[in-house]
Amino acid sequence: MLALHCLAADSAPGELALWAEDSDLPARRPGRAGRSATDHPYAAPAEELARRLGVAGTPTRVRVLLPSYPSAPVASPELVRDPLTAGPPPRGSVRLQPWLVPALLVRAHSLPEAVGGADAEDIRPGAAVRFVVRVVALAEDLVARGRVLPALVAEGDGHAARWRPALTGADSARYARLRDALPPVLRAEQVDPALLEGRVGEDVLRGLLDAAVDALVRARVSGTALAPPGRFAAADAAAGALLRALVDDPAVHAGPERVRTLSRQLASWAAGAAHEGPVRACFRLRPAEEPDEPWRLEFLLQAADDPSVLVPAQQVWSGDRGEVLRRWVARPQEVLLADLGRAARVLPALDTALRERHPVGLELDTAGAHDVLVRAAALDQAGFGVLLPSWWKASNEVGLRLTTTSRGTAGTVSRTSVLGRDELVDYRWDVALGELTLTEEELRELAAAKVPLVRVRGRWVHVDQRRIAAGLAYLERAGTGRMAVGEVLEIAGLPAEDDERGIPVVGIGGTGWVADLLAGRVDSTLEPMDPPAGFGAVLRPYQRRGLAWLAFLDGLGLGACLADDMGLGKTVQLLALEAHNRHGRQRPPTLLICPMSLVGTWLREAQRFTPGLRAHVHHGAERAGADELAAAVAGHDLVITTYATATRDAAALAELTWDRVVLDEAQNIKNSAARQSQAVRGLPARHRIALTGTPVENRLAELWSVMDFANPGLLGPLARFRARFAVPVERHGDEDAAARLRRITRPFILRRVKTDPTVIDDLPDKxxxxxxxxxxxxxxxxxxxxxxxxxxxxxxxxxxxxxxxxxxxxxxxxxxxxxxxxxxxxxxxxxxxxxxxxxxxxxxxxxxxxxxxxxxxxxxxxxxxxxxxxxxxxxxxxxxxxxxxxxxxxxxxxxxxxxxxxxxxxxxxxxxxxxxxxxxxxxxxxxxxxxxxxxxxxxxxxxxxxxxxxxxxxxxxxxxxxxxxxxxxxxxxxxxxxxxxxxxxxxxxxxxxxxxxxxxxxxxxxxxxxxx
Structure with missing residues (x-):
């Protein structure tokens, strides 16, 4: 096993010296460690490191300061040795000592690929490697969003064109967190321990990020002409040379005076597009208390790396500015005025404030306040802090709310004769503004409003006039009536943008079993169900509720994802459902797909709990071929196969009639593009069930794959799902998007965990x-x-x-x-x-x-x-x-x-x-x-x-x-x-x-x- 480390090399910015400790390497007898460096006894040879990582690098030797005993370095925390063969640690106190290690010089941006391609069994990245991977991830994110700028920097005897990150807002905060988390081992080539502190770390991080951004942008624009040929005349030869250098050779070959002028112009452009200082201007909008009173836009200074620290403009202009402000910056007044000048390019209303000697804020009418709200995103992108009223985002959502009324609750309806997607329920449409349901009178008043900001029931709200008009028109066409359950379910799964109505559906509620289903209350309102006589187990209360939930969705023809925690009995609940469905009925067989390691378990559990269930294993070299498959499964109730076999025999299996397809350990189809995922999703069946304790392991796209199997089309195409849910939730922590996703998937996922009091109180002791x-x-x-x-x-x-x-x-x-x-x-x-x-x-x-x-x-x-x-x-x-x-x-x-x-x-x-x-x-x-x-x-x-x-x-x-x-x-x-x-x-x-x-x-x- 290798413990992989890296150092920020002195040879070039953004270059790393990779080295590793090898747990299998016999220890060389080290020389006496002291003032002069000696060979590290467990360092892997550079050639071995290159082979194991699969990277090309320049072999070298570097000196590194490491915590050490008097006779040997302390083993890396990532290096795990066989405890039966590892000897006792050396004696003596631990202190920093220099060691010589063989290393590979590589570029920082290539490290994630090298580490990701390495065998995880054999290579464990150390703290410095993990840190550099985070830095490169920030660089990749900046490049993907276009948050980069060109720059001219002095290199050697001339100038070079480089791409640099444009850090603003949240990106500046991410950079600050990285700066604070920079591990000392990354700077360990500095042989003086005192140099491991302070500005050295900032320089190392900046060099890594700048070099990674430059390399990643060049990889994207390689071979691309940034300007048409001949675009620049002789007088602008330096500009043409700059554009060529941003794609090809970084060296800019032009007159020194013109290059210096371009350098100043680019620096000025960067200053307007990025904000990397310790403080920045922040704008806080305070709403009017009454309709005829003005709004107030307050000016503040905000810490770039800690947005919670705010200093009002009044304090900036006062003589006593406080210790916090002095620690930030020497001349805060200049920072505030400069930022107000830059922000005026985005928000022209600020020109009025700049005419004052000591600007602290701006009074606005309703139209001016709306202009600030609309331009808030642009201000944020430009690197300024923006604090808006808490209601702004929520009240911006104008949409339709559907109320359904169905007879009885889920528990009582489950005992009636037939349920299905065609059953009719009563409905009523309303127009909602945030959490408010508007009356017809309020709706018409809002439609007649001349400004986008109005007060409704004592609070300010933002009105989308087009949606208000569309909502009125839709209510006149279809305000009340009756619709099928299937149509209600389709509406629940609609995207927020519904072109047919011209206004999105923002909520569904009501009374009765349909509302219970959509609200995720079915598992608690359904009457627990017992399996038929002869079932070989006594179900616990939560398992009886799970059986009732599965049977309920089965009756509607809706797929289910039973996501109970490991050990809560997903197998026995599924077998109880099979026994219930087949009790006194003739049905086509159920196809159950599981990992190979669980085939025997399913067969034995079926024989144990449902001895009347005729089970057949379709697997192995002797399994029935395509021509004999129909005859082989005829007369059986449960056909068990593996993911690999189902993939190989997908065409033959798709030709048969299946009552139900069940996926056990359904996370096996989490990669929707994989061949086996596509194969099992293509199998036709009346009903589908996914069993998994981990519906989401790493990414939301895994949930999409599982749900698209259970209820095809429920979450729309994968590309739209990523845009509407995955990116907002995973990248930006969008709680609204997460709530919408829960609303759509909640009826079809039953998740119980061992810590749930309604479950744990019922579990046996062992x-x-x-x-x-x-x-x-x-x-x-x-x-x-x-x-x-x-x-x-x-x-x-x-x-x-x-x-x-x-x-x-x-x-x-x-x-x-x-x-x-x-x-x-x-x-x-x-x-x-x-x-x-x-x-x-x-x-x-x-x-x-x-x-x-x-x-x-x-x-x-x-x-x-x-x-x-x-x-x-x-x-x-x-x-x-x-x-x-x-x-x-x-x-x-x-x-x-x-x-x-x-x-x-x-x-x-x-x-x-x-x-x-x-x-x-x-x-x-x-x-x-x-x-x-x-x-x-x-x-x-x-x-x-x-x-x-x-x-x-x-x-x-x-x-x-x-x-x-x-x-x-x-x-x-x-x-x-x-x-x-x-x-x-x-x-x-x-x-x-x-x-x-x-x-x-x-x-x-x-x-x-x-x-x-």
Missing amino acids: LEMKQLCTLTAEQASLYRAVVDDMLAKVDDSEGIQRKGLVLATMTKLKQVCNHPAQFLGDGSRVAGRSGKLARLEEVLEQVLADGDRALCFTQFAAFGGMLVPHLAARFDTEVGFLHGGTPKKQRDRIVERFQAGDGPPVLLLSLKAGGTGLTLTAANHVVHLDRWWNPAVEDQATDRAFRIGQRRAVQVRKFVCVGTLEERIEEMIEQKKALAQLVVGAGEGWLGALSTDELRELVSLSEEAVGG
Whole structure:
């Protein structure tokens, strides 16, 4: 594993020196560290770094100041070593010392691509690398929005044309936050510790941002002529040279006088377009108290990096300006006047104030106040602060509000005979202004108003005259009446801009089950539903409500996304729905698509809970082809397949009639452009359900993909969804856009979490579940080889020798099921080779996303030691490890930190070392990675979390590789529960007494064991 670091190199602005620490590199014996730098003992060679990153750079050696012991540098916090092989840290106090490291010189803007393309298993970026990635992200955002300006800068003996960022408003604040967060290690090439402070950091950040912006703009405009050929006459040759230098070679070849003139002109332009000073002018608009009173535009100075700090203009002009203002700037009056002059280009009304000697504000009539409101965005873009009345944005929304009235509530309607999109409901349209519903008299008065700002019910509001007129016209055409439920649902999903009506729909409400559906109240108002007789489980209250909700939407033909938290029983609710729908009815089969690791789980759960449900697995090399598929699924109720198989067989599956298509772990289609996402969305069905605990993992586009599967077209095309929701919410934190998105999706997503009192009070103290995993092809090959080797020897051995051979083989097979690297013991890579590890990563990803903590038990300390660095790198978090070799003081410290909540959220334990004597109630998840054949030992380990002091439900997962020895032992234990202590109480010793045929049946590998 590499811990990747970078330094701001002295060779050129924006150039970085990349270097790395290698956890697998044998330590070179360092020389005595002191005043002269010595070689870093764990630094990776530059050639190795270039190969691992896949980047081209110039090899060099740099001197770097690092926290160090007297004999060696302190290991990077990102560098996680195998705790079983890592020795104790060196002795002595820690202080800054210089070390020589091999490095690669690269340009800053290329770093994100290099880090993003690197294997996350092998390379962990350090604080400086992560910081530079943030700087480049700011540069990319500025370039994408056109927030850049040309500049002429002195370089060498001449001048060069460069693109520079135009920082204003929020961008200046982002820059200030980066400046404050600049990690010292980025400046560590400065060999004098005193130089690590102050202006050096500002210069480093500015150099990185300027260089990244220049490189990114040049990449976009390369080969583009910024002016037509011959546009500039000989007198303006310097201007032509400048434009060419902004695209090609940066050097500007022109007369020095003309170049200096251009430089001053560009600087003046930049001063008018960007504002990078510590303070800026801010304008606060105060509304009139009464219609005949004037509005007031106040002038203030505002801190660019802390908008909450404001100083009124009166204080700027007073003799006592206060410590805050003096700390900002020496001549605040000049800043205020200069900014007012620049702002007058955007807001001409400010010319009046500039005629005063000490301007502090401006009185405005209603039309002038409206002009300020309209130009506020332009003032903000120009780099000025703008503070508007809180009602401005909200009251700007004029639209239609629909009120529906349907008979009964969702709970009572669910017991009637037929529901559907064609059922009629009563409706009434109103025109709303913000949160106000206008009367017809108010509406006509607003339509007759001559100014856009008017007072309604004692407060100022902004009136959009075109929308008011359109609303009046629409009410006259269709103010009241009856409409189908399907039409109401379509209106709920309409975009804000509705060309047909000429006015957007801003709200839907009312009484009855339709209003409950649209308000997201259905799951609480529906009467809980019991599954039919014969269902093999008793549903808990929240699961009965979930079943009623699924059945309700099914009756309407509307898709659903059941997004219950992990462990709350999405599987059993779906199977209960299938049992309910098929009770006494003939229906086409349901197609269920899930990850390969869950195929066995679904098949067994269906057999357990719904024994009358005829299930069929469509997967593997022996599955039915396109011609035989219809016959293969005929007579079945549930067809289970994988995402990979559904993608390969999409055409054949689309030819069949499906009652329902269900996606388990629906986040597998979060990338809507992926082939498998397109394939499953194209499958026809009467009804669709998505099951996922994480409908949104990283981006809102993932929610669009899931919802477009469940209810195609509900959120419109992806491009429009991005423009209306994803960009405003993700990039700008637009709460209004987020609220609109919730309003549209709320009826179709049911999300319950473990912390919800209505759920957690009903959960049992302990939820135990098996997690069936599959083997990779490599694991299957090793598994067969171990079995063949044992069977070839077992008949020629007897007694203790035979028993030892069998038990050794069982241990080897469990190691293979865990991970090939554990069995081989060769220190090879960990990622992507084990089905059990893949399932563990899925579980821990959800655990960490929920802010929970987990204990992971294994009987093999070597396996735990191998997992620690892998999981730490995979989730970028600390992972603890308790094993037999952990000293008592260290063991106590690990337990104390874990319990206090400031330690690692994931704690690995060897089964013997962590099985007794510990209280770890901070964890509410327990994972048994490999099975100990004595259930009592596993129960003791589980009781580390499930004991007095535990306030949350504990979820216990026991990993079993399907189709292997692990599953067959599990089945034998289940079949012999009454004799469990007698048969397996002594561990695995009883296995040695089995006959050769029994052994062959026990350890043979089935087809379903290998993942697709």
